[in-house]
Amino acid sequence: MQFDLRKFIATGTQPYHAEFPCDLSARDFAGARIEQPVTASFTAESDGDEVRMTLRAKALVHGECARCLDPVEREETVEAEWTAKERDLDDPDFELPLDEKGHLDVDEWLAQEFMFQIPTVLLCSADCPGLCPRCGKKRAECTCPPEEDKAAPVDARLAILKSLLN
Numbered sequence: 001m002q003f004d005l006r007k008f009i010a011t012g013t014q015p016y017h018a019e020f021p022c023d024l025s026a027r028d029f030a031g032a033r034i035e036q037p038v039t040a041s042f043t044a045e046s047d048g049d050e051v052r053m054t055l056r057a058k059a060l061v062h063g064e065c066a067r068c069l070d071p072v073e074r075e076e077t078v079e080a081e082w083t084a085k086e087r088d089l090d091d092p093d094f095e096l097p098l099d100e101k102g103h104l105d106v107d108e109w110l111a112q113e114f115m116f117q118i119p120t121v122l123l124c125s126a127d128c129p130g131l132c133p134r135c136g137k138k139r140a141e142c143t144c145p146p147e148e149d150k151a152a153p154v155d156a157r158l159a160i161l162k163s164l165l166n
């Protein structure tokens with residue numbers, strides 16, 4: 001959806017509200033995807049001097065556990081609020097996606113907000129044990145014997161530390 005922000009700042013006396021579908025399935029969110037179309041809610045309100053805009057949407061995010069590579073599905077909600085004044089329209093550092101005519105690309109804004117919202121590291125559960133480095137299976141399914149050789153020297157040093165603490 002495109003929103004004529006320049007026109008709204010100049011003439012928008014009534015609040016504007018729109019619900020619109022947004023397809024973000026072609027985008028990559030640090031490896032995660034939003035496959036189904038999202039229904040977004042956008043409002044703009046002017047107080048004469050500045051325009052306050054809000055953007056809300058909920059999406060089902062599909063990704064992969066960073067430790068065990070299992071599929072992960074989670075719901076993410078975007079609730080963003082932004083104010084804009086006329087001078088922002090010509091400010092190259094203005095952070096919302098505006099074209100040279102002062103049209104706001106609301107789909108692009110929504111994609112940016114989901115980018116902030118979706119964690120770059122997804123986990124199937126906070127205590128996922130991950131994969132065994134030796135056989136590559138999930139740790140719960142792995143039958144490798146415990147690593148005694150490597151563990152021994154650490155234990156010896158820990159024993160010395162312990163005796164010092166005592």
Ligand SMILES: [Zn+2]
Nearest residue numbers: 065068124128
């Ligand atoms: Zn996992």
Ligand SMILES: [Zn+2]
Nearest residue numbers: 132135142144
């Ligand atoms: Zn193993």
